């Protein structure tokens with residue numbers, strides 16, 4: 459039996475996370491199912507950015523000694539519990555793209571050290587291969603390619619959906635993998651794959667873009683040494699909010715990272731001629747960060763300290779089931795494939811594929827105030843961010859989708875035009 463509006467309102471009354479919704483500002487009439495691309499605005503972020511503007515005006519350069527300078531480490535420590543990491547293991551900095559590059563350089567420089575080839579120009583590397591996965595978010599593969607091109611490595615791609623087994627050998631230095639896949643929403647077995655890669659003598663860099671803030675990540679328990687992620691998706695840090703990087707404590711002092719900028723120097727204000735890496739996680743800093751961006755993120759992370767991640771996961775999965783149940787037979791009637799994996803193997807999004815009209819269907823939904831997004835080829839993505847979505851929102855979104863389909867609303871010419879960002 460599909461749930462009625464009264465049923466879903468009752469679910470909202472019983473929802474232990476329901477109060478978080480009032481801490482976000484969303485436009486009237488919007489049901490936001492795109493928090494997996496850009497999270498909604500925590501109301502406290504507005505005051506935080508405002509406060510930062512006043513601090514800039516009043517404190518000028520002294521602001522750097524009033525909390526701006528150590529924000530990458532301070533916010534990293536705040537983020538750590540959401541990732542199953544400890545203090546001093548997470549740094550908030552740069553973008554995922556930069557951070558993957560830094561970690562690949564760091565890992566491979568460390569391997570040269572241990573394999574006795576440091577500084578031997580021209581001598582071939584014991585582990586010359588970097589693996590990435592086909593079908594991953596493009597930047598992960600692009601930056602691996604760039605790293606290989608400039609670092610003299612060989613880039614190999616594991617085709618989407620294939621196991622690593624046939625690709626992992628003694629030549630592989632590192633593998634870049636997504637924890638939750640950005641298109642399919644598939645959740646990987648982080649512990650098992652980490653063990654497998656380490657057993658082959660290689661390292662794995664996990665990309666947590668679609669898992670941080672969507673589910674409890676257990677980096678320490680899974681034996682992970684290196685990870686990256688962003689804060690503008692489920693973590694609601696704001697557009698272009700800085701990314702993060704995780705390096706397990708016992709792996710932090712092995713080598714240089716390749717973007718050896720002044721703020722990752724052991725004593726940046728000594729202005730020495732030669733680079734010397736800072737101890738610990740701070741060596742993964744590069745240049746000057748933006749306190750404005752950190753202010754918005756800090757407000758969001760304060761809110762996250764109050765979230766029970768087990769409750770978050772339960773609600774995320776309940777919302778996904780509610781959405782699919784409420785769609786009923788309408789997907790089959792319109793030949794739309796639901797590619798969402800089973801509960802144990804998914805993150806917090808639903809993927810529906812309609813190759814011919816997917817883009818237009820998403821546009822018709824947006825016109826009705828239901829915001830999802832579209833990824834080629836044919837994929838309609840709907841992200842479920844449990845902090846600001848109610849059960850009623852999700853139920854209503856499903857009714858909208860049913861109507862868009864049954865009335866052929868998406869066929870209108872205005873929904874066929876494409877913008878630069880889908």
Ligand SMILES: *Cc1c(COP(=O)(O)O)cnc(C)c1O
Pocket residue numbers: 553554555556594595597598636640665667668688701
């Ligand atoms: C969103 C996303 C990114 C974004 O990378 P940036 O460098 O922060 O722009 C990277 N990887 C994955 C898997 C993503 O989903």
